[in-house]
Amino acid sequence: MILRRLLTIALTLTLPSSLWAAGEVTQFTLENGMEAVVIEDHRSPAVVHMVWYRTGAADEPPGVSGIAHFLEHLMFKSTDDLENGEFSRIVEANGGTDNAFTSWDYTAYHQRVAADRLGLMMQMEADRMRDLVITEADVVTERSVVLEERAQRTDSSPGALFNEQLRAALYLNHPYRIPIIGWRHEMLSLDREDALEFYERFYAPNNAILIVAGDVKPDEVRALAQEHYGPLEPSPDLPQRLRPSEPDHIADRTVRYADERVANPYVSRAYLAPERDSGAQEEAAALALLAQVLGGSGTTSVLSRTLQIEEERSLFTTAYYQGTSLDDTSFTILNVPVSGVSLGEAEADLDRVIATFLETGIDEEQFERIKFQYAASEIYAQDNVQGLARQYGVALTSGLTVEDVQAWPDVIAATTVEDVMEAAELIFGGNTRSVTGYLDRPAPPEAEIATEEATQ
Amino acid sequence: MIRPVFTAITALIFALPAWAVDIEEVVSPGGGISAWLVEDHSIPFVALDIRFQGGTSLDEPGKRGATFLMTGLLEEGAGDLDSQGFAAATEALAAEFDFSAYRDSLVINAQMLTQNRDHAADLLRQAIVTPSFDEAALERVRGQVLSIIDSDAQDPATIAATQFNALAFGNHPYASAQEGTTASVSALTRDDMIAAHRAAFARDRVFVGAAGDITAEELGLLLDTLLGDLPAEGAPLPGPAPYLLDGGTTVVDFPTPQSVAYFGHRGIERQDPDFFPAFVLNQIIGGGNFRSRLMQEVRVERGLTYGIYTYLALSDHQPMMLGQFSSSNDLVAEAVAVTRAEWTDIATNGVTEEELDAAKLFMTGAYPLRFDGNNTIAGILAGMQQDGMPVDYIATRNAQVDAVTMDDIRRVAARVLQPENLHFVVVGQPEGLEPGN
Numbered sequence: 001m002i003l004r005r006l007l008t009i010a011l012t013l014t015l016p017s018s019l020w021a022a023g024e025v026t027q028f029t030l031e032n033g034m035e036a037v038v039i040e041d042h043r044s045p046a047v048v049h050m051v052w053y054r055t056g057a058a059d060e061p062p063g064v065s066g067i068a069h070f071l072e073h074l075m076f077k078s079t080d081d082l083e084n085g086e087f088s089r090i091v092e093a094n095g096g097t098d099n100a101f102t103s104w105d106y107t108a109y110h111q112r113v114a115a116d117r118l119g120l121m122m123q124m125e126a127d128r129m130r131d132l133v134i135t136e137a138d139v140v141t142e143r144s145v146v147l148e149e150r151a152q153r154t155d156s157s158p159g160a161l162f163n164e165q166l167r168a169a170l171y172l173n174h175p176y177r178i179p180i181i182g183w184r185h186e187m188l189s190l191d192r193e194d195a196l197e198f199y200e201r202f203y204a205p206n207n208a209i210l211i212v213a214g215d216v217k218p219d220e221v222r223a224l225a226q227e228h229y230g231p232l233e234p235s236p237d238l239p240q241r242l243r244p245s246e247p248d249h250i251a252d253r254t255v256r257y258a259d260e261r262v263a264n265p266y267v268s269r270a271y272l273a274p275e276r277d278s279g280a281q282e283e284a285a286a287l288a289l290l291a292q293v294l295g296g297s298g299t300t301s302v303l304s305r306t307l308q309i310e311e312e313r314s315l316f317t318t319a320y321y322q323g324t325s326l327d328d329t330s331f332t333i334l335n336v337p338v339s340g341v342s343l344g345e346a347e348a349d350l351d352r353v354i355a356t357f358l359e360t361g362i363d364e365e366q367f368e369r370i371k372f373q374y375a376a377s378e379i380y381a382q383d384n385v386q387g388l389a390r391q392y393g394v395a396l397t398s399g400l401t402v403e404d405v406q407a408w409p410d411v412i413a414a415t416t417v418e419d420v421m422e423a424a425e426l427i428f429g430g431n432t433r434s435v436t437g438y439l440d441r442p443a444p445p446e447a448e449i450a451t452e453e454a455t456q
Numbered sequence: 457m458i459r460p461v462f463t464a465i466t467a468l469i470f471a472l473p474a475w476a477v478d479i480e481e482v483v484s485p486g487g488g489i490s491a492w493l494v495e496d497h498s499i500p501f502v503a504l505d506i507r508f509q510g511g512t513s514l515d516e517p518g519k520r521g522a523t524f525l526m527t528g529l530l531e532e533g534a535g536d537l538d539s540q541g542f543a544a545a546t547e548a549l550a551a552e553f554d555f556s557a558y559r560d561s562l563v564i565n566a567q568m569l570t571q572n573r574d575h576a577a578d579l580l581r582q583a584i585v586t587p588s589f590d591e592a593a594l595e596r597v598r599g600q601v602l603s604i605i606d607s608d609a610q611d612p613a614t615i616a617a618t619q620f621n622a623l624a625f626g627n628h629p630y631a632s633a634q635e636g637t638t639a640s641v642s643a644l645t646r647d648d649m650i651a652a653h654r655a656a657f658a659r660d661r662v663f664v665g666a667a668g669d670i671t672a673e674e675l676g677l678l679l680d681t682l683l684g685d686l687p688a689e690g691a692p693l694p695g696p697a698p699y700l701l702d703g704g705t706t707v708v709d710f711p712t713p714q715s716v717a718y719f720g721h722r723g724i725e726r727q728d729p730d731f732f733p734a735f736v737l738n739q740i741i742g743g744g745n746f747r748s749r750l751m752q753e754v755r756v757e758r759g760l761t762y763g764i765y766t767y768l769a770l771s772d773h774q775p776m777m778l779g780q781f782s783s784s785n786d787l788v789a790e791a792v793a794v795t796r797a798e799w800t801d802i803a804t805n806g807v808t809e810e811e812l813d814a815a816k817l818f819m820t821g822a823y824p825l826r827f828d829g830n831n832t833i834a835g836i837l838a839g840m841q842q843d844g845m846p847v848d849y850i851a852t853r854n855a856q857v858d859a860v861t862m863d864d865i866r867r868v869a870a871r872v873l874q875p876e877n878l879h880f881v882v883v884g885q886p887e888g889l890e891p892g893n
């Protein structure tokens with residue numbers, strides 16, 4: 001009873017847009033080609049300063065996997081003006097925090113400081129865009145650090161190792177098949193020349209996007225950007241971002257990885273899927289909603305409702321789609337069965353639930369709830385200006401524009417149940433552009449198997 | 457080029473423009489429940505942080521894991537709604553509720569849109585006050601908790617902390633994992649859930665922080681709605697934990713290429729007159745930024761780890777100073793040795809003036825930047841109340857950091873750092889690391 005009443009009330013309301021004060025977005029481009037986005041939020045005296053490069057692990061030459069990320073570490077060493085480690089020391093002395101991250105399509109550097117320190121951050125970031133100094137000694141210790149990073153994040157986690165294998169199988173030709181951190185055997189021989197070559201090819205103002213978010217006015221940001229980034233020479237010969245592309249996938253594939261550290265075996269399947277394209281985000285919006293319908297909630301989604309709650313055959317299920325990507329991306333479904341259900345049965349469960357879903361379609365009430373949540377998430381997102389800055393950075397380094405980002409909520413709102421079912425057919429309709437992965441414990445020794453069979 | 461600018465700029469840090477966080481103390485008209493509020497009407501939602509002191513340390517003997525499992529069941533059906541109904545109703549309002557269990561508190565984080573706040577609050581009230589604990593949900597969530605326990609048994613970082621706690625805290629609840637064991641969780645009943653709920657949720661131990669689009673008057677009414685029907689008093693807290701560990705190294709064999717080291721000894725209470733010097737000292741040793749002594753010596757100089765940090769754990773029943781890092785099996789012995797050497801060096805010689813100045817500049821400069829969103833602010837407000845801090849703390853905190861002198865640091869380093877009592881638990885297959893004292 002109460003549920004009915006609440007539903008009716010919620011669904012008849014629509015959310016007003018742009019009534020709130022935070023999050024005003026402005027953009028401009030410097031003469032040397034450096035783009036800039038300013039997001040205003042005057043609630044606190046802080047500012048986030050980010051420089052995003054349109055280069056990442058998928059832009060690496062063959063044989064030096066991990067070089068984009070290794071260079072990101074070396075960017076915290078010296079420049080012609082700054083001593084080793086001085087960059088972070090100055091940021092910290094100003095009460096700021098700084099860090100950086102690398103993905104397949106981008107590398108980003110960021111600081112969070114009091115708004116009146118923005119010019120200093122720009123001065124230092126502009127300095128290391130063109131005048132980095134890398135010594136042999138820095139290369140040796142920092143290579144050890146990134147190897148420790150790989151050991152911590154990947155080699156210590158069977159799930160991370162499994163995902164690495166799954167991805168390498170999903171992409172037959174595109175460099176998305178190579179891990180961002182790098183393959184260990186190639187990381188071991190990354191050297192100074194590799195880093196400098198990558199740096200000189202990609203680090204230039206016409207390959208960079210400035211994002212400033214917080215307690216600032218667009219005019220002051222423009223003046224400071226002109227002062228600090230304006231004098232940097234653009235690179236005349238930036239390479240085009242044309243990566244090797246996927247051939248037809250004529251065979252489906254299965255990856256089986258066994259590791260004695262696995263506590264909860266599971267099966268997942270990744271499908272090659274289209275990404276958000278500038279000016280044409282409709283299909284991606286349908287896929288994003290499809291992921292929500294199938295696996296967005298631990299209770300009410302198609303997978304969780306059927307397998308976890310009604311049938312009690314799964315511990316956990318999900319579906320996810322990362323739409324913001326320069327090239328073809330993936331749509332993934334995952335099932336962690338309860339003990340007693342094998343991974344083969346868990347895969348069959350996924351297939352069965354998806355097949356039923358393709359026949360019966362989407363529950364209208366669920367669909368409206370998901371769209372309302374999407375609209376509300378735009379409100380909640382205003383509370384985290386750093387998150388907003390990141391959203392723009394990922395989009396702009398993945399072939400999208402500020403207009404695309406701003407149009408996204410409307411594209412989502414306009415997506416119909418029919419659009420989502422069409423997207424579901426595209427993904428699940430008998431194509432072979434997928435890899436199924438089994439993450440399991442090693443099989444017990446022969447004798448134990450024999451005993452088990454004898455007892456059954 | 458940069459250096460002169462740098463000097464000029466750091467001198468400005470103390471002259472940051474007038475900055476204040478305006479906290480209103482709200483008392484509900486019905487039940488007299490209090491909360492701290494920062495009003496900000498620029499985005500149409502409110503963030504709440506509601507915490508109940510006690511947490512999973514309230515588990516009765518033999519019922520380890522009861523409070524953790526109970527917390528996981530709060531959103532699995534309440535009032536007239538089953539788990540599907542509760543989730544669907546929450547989604548329909550786009551409200552976001554999050555229930556977390558810690559060893560000293562249970563924390564509820566909520567985000568509610570202004571346009572449907574009353575309905576969202578009604579749902580949240582049911583989850584807090586009248587959860588159903590129905591058998592089907594209990595079995596399902598029990599299965600999830602058992603899978604977490606299995607997974608923790610394969611995670612070197614969790615094994616390290618669990619082993620340290622088991623060695624350190626005797627028979628106190630702190631000595632065991634709050635999730636419980638396979639045996640203890642398998643034996644829990646619906647009655648145990650009801651008892652754990654009754655013990656944990658009461659008005660005598662609740663702290664509320666609120667920030668966003670709500671007035672003091674509206675918040676007062678909301679507090680009565682959400683919490684007014686809770687009992688006045690909950691279960692007694694377990695009392696101080698013993699500390700039984702002394703210096704040394706414990707190795708737990710685990711097949712992994714990289715060892716995890718978890719280390720520490722007793723810490724200092726927040727009410728201690730030496731708390732601020734200790735707080736600054738920890739920042740210098742391993743506060744998490746690149747500048748810290750351990751980050752410099754272990755990562756930057758020697759490449760032995762991806763990251764190392766230390767922290768003051770202000771636990772209610774035994775304050776600790778703890779740290780953690782991961783190093784490949786062939787490097788971890790050296791990383792442990794370097795950490796021990798720095799611990800001894802700082803305990804004996806203190807820190808440099810430059811290190812102290814840098815830490816103070818960072819801490820005082822970074823502090824005002826923390827208050828940057830409704831969710832963050834609500835959390836800070838609830839945390840301040842839980843730690844017994846005065847409402848004007850935010851305004852005086854930077855002055856207390858700035859007042860720390862080299863003499864304070866020397867005195868507190870000699871008192872708080874105990875190289876002879878520093879114990880390492882190392883999980884992995886470390887090479888050349890000798891266990892023992």
